Amino acid sequence: MTTPSLTHLQTLEAESIEILREVAASFERPVMMYSIGKDSSVLLHLARKAFYPSKIPFPLLHVNTTWKFREMIAFRDSMAEKHGFDLVSHTNPEGLAGNVNPFDHGSSRFTDIMKTQALRQALNAGRYDAAIGGARRDEEKSRAKERIFSHRNANHAWDPKNQRPELWRVFNTRLNPGESMRVFPISNWTELDVWTYIYSENIELPSLYFAKQRPVVDRSGTLIMVDDERFRFEAGEAPRLETVRFRTLGDYPLTGAIRSTAATLPEIIMEMQASRTSEREGRLIDSDSVGSMEKKKQEGYF
């Protein structure tokens, strides 16, 4: 057959653009979550494409725990300047006042206060009726069933048993007062799709994804980078330089690095294909208990 047809990446791109446009056309106050990682970078790229030549018609929201890698913040600000989008950064003021941190409060409480609660505060303060996120269905079992337009009640909670059926590409965007929508334009992308898209579209990423010598400590097999002077060393611990990179980006004390020499995009994709561990393994927040992601999502986490 000689009919021109689209490749899977072109199809995924077009569908994501359609979803982003539907959000802009259907909601009063949309916002896009911007976490600075690779999925967010793809989302930003798609949003620029969706509305070109207009600027992105909604702000990007970054929930800043104050424990992000320093380079992430610098990258975030350079992107905002380069692409001219509105950036809203929010930190939980009570958490900040109480000096909530991953060392004293543990990953679970820290995440709840500085991420989940902070996100709720930011969404309420902005009176956002739609929040766009970069979650994918292949990431985690509970995500496999989540809708692209995922309804949240007035408390930002998800009811997995009472989701709206989602047919064709006809999205029900209707809300009652106080309710909101979480929208996941790259639901149907896999990790490999994200990387190959970054490769083919030449999308800019923070250098943390690429291997470099970085100061790390080894905590029972997980390599933690010492990114600033707030790091708490345990007795006898000292940072040592290792060639590492990150598969996901988040709060530096909670994000494990992997030993790698992959310093270019093709090398990273190659290494990812050869490695046989799932992406979220490097994220410490998921390992607290079984079904923990689903529970967090019901409470309003992305």
Add this chain to the structure above:
Amino acid sequence: MSLPMRTADDDLDLWLDQQTQKSLLRFLTCGSVDDGKSTLIGRLLYDSQMVLDDQLASLKKESRNRMVGEEGIDFSLLVDGLTAEREQGITIDVAYRFFSTDKRKFIVADTPGHEQYTRNMATGASNADLALVLIDARKGVLTQTRRHSFILSLIGVKHVVLVVNKIDLVDYDQAVFDKIVADYRAFAGPLGFSSLEAIPVSALRGDNMLGQSANTTWYHGPALVPYLETIDVSEDRSAQKFRFPVQWVNRPNLDFRGFSGTVAAGSVAVGDEVLIASSRKPAIVSRIVTMDGDLTSAIAGQAVTLVLDREVDLSRGDVLTRPGETPEFSNQFQARLVWMSDEPAYPGRSYLLKVGAQLVPATITDLKFRTNVNTLEQTAATKIDLNEVATVTIATDKPIAFDAYRRNALTGGFILVDRLSNATLAAGTIEFGLRRAQNLTYQSFDVNRDVRATMKGQKPRIVWFTGLSGSGKSSIANLLEKRLTAEGRHAYILDGDNVRHGLNKDLGFTEAARVENIRRVAEVARLMADSGLIVLVSFISPFEKERRLAREIAGDIDFAEVYVDTPLEVCEARDPKGLYKRARAGEIKNFTGIDSPFEPPANAELVLHGAEEEPLALADQLHGWLKI
């Protein structure tokens, strides 16, 4: 299956280019857990190396004491769902799985098989190009096989693979396979699938999954995965009639006005003449804009921004088409519905209908018949319950552009949304338009009250509230109006506030002025009802004579007098506007109940006891009585 290359010696760029050039196949799996559906999907994920080391280790642990193949894994555990479902031991929803080979990326919609999950299956089918219909070789074609196949044809899935699973448990017997295939073909014939392939497999043992099994030498067809990798499911959407639903108007500045959307069918090139489906106004495409640079043409599936050569009235919801290729444009059509809500559907109810980017109020005007999903038998019905399929006629408040669903799923598939809860209630597929609105000749009939009422889908009437000041008339009328509006009815309240300040501001409170006040209000109510509205009149109207006058003015319009009977003491205690206080102090003369009489109606159609129940309950009571 060929796997992504893993060695450093391979040509990395070539491999990456290959990754970017894959095609996409979306398919649906139909069957129940007993048929080995989860095992089949788990096997596909495992064989395509989508199972990671850390997952595999925990799987092997969990697989002890379960039925496993050579690999020592219970594949069905891979497709486990949410914890709530895991605890209850049920699968209630659609889950999406992903795997890929060097040729294709696959998106699998995994849906439950039981009858009560018809809606979930329809949901999964709506985005699928192909379906795997699983059959347990020991059981053959069952009622559920028929149900699944009917829903597939209803949603328009064109390609079916009949997976005769557990072939190992019937000793790889060709006769068993042949009989199942013959049975299935006999009944699936009329369902009109474009392709139907039957494959004998054992998902557990891997027979005919990746390659020909030595256990079925009698089978000469393709193995499952190679078949899925190569089947051509492109309907050649680019060759169809051009459809471009406008999704978003792109206006960065005064010099640029573009129309953003996804080409739903056909193709478009710079220089093409296009038509707006609703107004039939033509224009020429002057640019096709994307961030990667302007294109000379765009095909179905591409998300682009079109710029036209002239100023046209075009906004979200409109559809661009081509001369001679226009879609239907009508406010009535016949459709099939899959009902997805616990709350049944009734003819006459108003919903919101969304097709493409068009959102309009719509009413089910006629329920023609219900189709039994197991027997395909058609029976008369007065309502549609959860998971039932029915054929209906639907009227929309204004004409919309659409195609028959079998011609174009994106312009012929719609959802119905509840006007109060905003829940998605139904999936609909348009069969054909019933009246072409663009052919309406207004001379062919007189526009009268009946015609206007039919357009609004309601019976015009006047509801005349009478009762003391503070009795609750306005509260009840307001709540009733809210409820009617939410139900898609068109209602209007006439009360002292909106009439005395305008139309009747020249009138005082003498007896003659009061009669004239009522006469004017009654005339306005009659005109409004004649235009098709439900009119709620909320006036004290204390005198029998005035109320009789209002009834006479209404003529043949349905007129209901509703007496809100609240004792004077209660009204006076409420005194919402402080009027009783002022009347008692002598500041207001001729105040009803104080120094002017109230004549209780002798023949009111309905009496509401305002001191005994809350306004909301009374409004509900009235709503029920009105049977709107």
